[in-house]
Amino acid sequence: MFGHSHTTVHKGFDNVLIILYGILVLIGWLTIYSTSYKPGSDFELFSLNTYYGRQLIWILISVATAIAILLIDNKLIQTYAYPIYIFFLLLNILVLFLGTEISGAKAWIKIGSISLQPIEFAKFATALALAKLFSESKTSSEKKMIWIYAFILILIPAGIALLQDDTGSALVFFSFIILFYREGFSPFIIFLGFLAILLFIFTIYFNELYTITFLVIALIISFFINNDKKYITRNILVFIGSIILIFAVNYAYNDILQPHQRQRIDTILGKSVDPKGADFNLNQSKIAIGSGGFFGKGYLKGTQTKLNFVPEQRTDFIFCGIGEEWGFLGCVALIAIYLALIIRLITQAEKQRNAFVRVYGYGVASVFFFHLFVNIGMTIGLMPVIGIPLPLISYGGSSLWGFTILLFIFIRLQYNNN
Template sequence: MNQKQQTSPFYNVDWITIIIYLCLVLIGWLNIYAAVYDADHSSIFDMSRNYGKQLIWILTSVIIITAILLIDSKFFNFSAYAFYGITLILLVAVLFVGKLVGGNRAWFEIGSFRLQPAEFAKVASSLALARFLGSNTLKLGDFSDQLKCFSLVFTPVLLILLQPDAGSAMVFMSFFLVLYREGLPPFYLVFGLISVILFVLSLLIPQSYIIITLLVIVGFLLWKDRRVRRHYTLIIGSAVLAITLVTAVNYTFNNVLKPHQRDRIDLLLGKKVDPKGIGYNVNQSKIAIGSGQLLGKGFLKGTQTKYDFVPEQSTDFIFCTVGEEWGFLGSLVVLGLYSVLLMRIIALAERQRSTFSRVYGYGVASIIFFHLFINIGMTIGIMPVIGIPLPFISYGGSSLWSFTILLFILIKLDTNRNGIIR
């Protein structure tokens, strides 16, 4: 390899990942066009429509990609904390001067241009966590080190919850997967699973029944097994934590959540049936996906899409356009692309010699996986509607830019995979 090739910004670039990215972005653009198609504005380049605006975001993303590939890999490690600090400042600022949209003060607005700092907080947190784990000799088995990592990850969460944007805040839970890969004890994953189970039970069963059951289980364990009895402090502490969680869930559900949020949860749990009210979006989405059958109705021929039966179809519910017009096979192709992308990202992360690059790679994979799972889960009715976009496909500049930056920083880091980034 000659010196000129090695100094090229495209030297050692992972083209497989880039091709998958381009395919997903193109699929997104075409489906945004289909979702908001108007015969009076039939040109896909009409800048007054969402698909025209999305083209602008795509073209500006190319500029962002070029800039990232031109930057030295070491820059991202060096400036990680600076990016993180700037993002925290933006998250505070948006609470005071942000535009109120859909009940959330989460956007900066300049003319017709909107920017959502919570989207970029995922990138900044990934970089900061990678920098922290890469530049310190940490033992994630030690509680003090765990606390430092949790503080780094969940400080943006608190600011995002003040907007309030629960959907964006939930995405940060994906960082537990990153920490687990780096040595976080399995206790936290087990605790998270138990917490989810208790959360659901708390909404289905009277609180008093759950508390009595927990007390009976603890009493039985302490009375029956001497080996377990030696760990009575842990058992009693866990019981107190579980009871506190049950109580907190009930209080939050009844006193903190808004009525429409409570209705959505009740609908998901089957406690309420309201296909023409709060469940309208999900019901119409499932009809659209199901109506596509095996091969779909064809491009621009989806009736659910064409007659606007599904609200927010170009953003949160874009996948139902894929299902209706491209059918089961088309949906399978899209999911296949995402699957290959995730496997590719993990492969890139694992081949890094630098801890910084590896941790960051797992951050990218975890965030994309979480978005994918929740978004598609919303459209088929197995997850609550919390309003997070489908990566690279949903309409929106902040979303496309943030996912582009997130992915291409990893691609740039991978070009220097044989080096140690400090």
């Protein structure tokens, strides 16, 4: 080992990450308690009859798991990255056949009274597999193929999640593109990806003619900005591809999608207002957060989340509880804590000389950020309603357990590496 002067020497696990983890889990439990709180009802801390009782048990299980991970030999994790990946993929495939259907998704394994959602574990497994891929590809032929392998590694679990009817989790695997970018993936291709999404939204929100007009103007402007022949050819190719995409989207939207799917997309994009149907949940979510004001209504004093106006107020919409009871101040504080966690992950990852640990660290940061971005964006109406939990806060054993493992594997890896 060399290069001790390059980084700060850590004489233990990263306490900052552990403390941030603890804070988030505590906020989560307190919010779950508040959303289930009824004045006058008994306080049943370790009871399986209450949401907060069950969540507390999951917290204890997660803490035990975290300690166990910290005790594992580091080499073991790196060596068995692929087997772990394959194991969890198989488990998820198994769910497709043997799983139980809960709220529309056949994504659950029921063991006694406990329900587990194995896709949550595929997240850290995929991060491990990607870390292994990027840390071990050394030959030039391997380097050429690396992006194809990388995409295969994320597309398989994403495909399985789609088969489980879990669109939200499927999208989560694309968050690893952040990691790809750090590892050298072309920003131009990422740009193309975003362009495709933008065109999709434009085509549906306005219509294909407006979108094409807009594209033509953009193309003409691009000639003036950069008239290098190479770029002109490229821009024209992008333009043609875009036109094809627009018509494809137009066709898919009008002729393939079911009316209720169309309705959902329309509502998400704000094209149509449907206060009783698809828009109802979002509206209630905004009322809960909006009514919190600057300081919030105070802990246990929220009405919208407790009285079931907000759907899924303990799981996907738990941010509403925080917004209602802690107000703008609480929301900003929570976002700040998450950003602190993610930035800490990235800076710690960057300090690693072991590529496996660095890549894995970026993977953890990517998944956390994507969840945060989509979940909060959904509750305030900036993102479509995609059901994924708020990391470490939302009620649910699998999610808490999965994020704990995801985070603590990094804490374990970076300790050994320093």
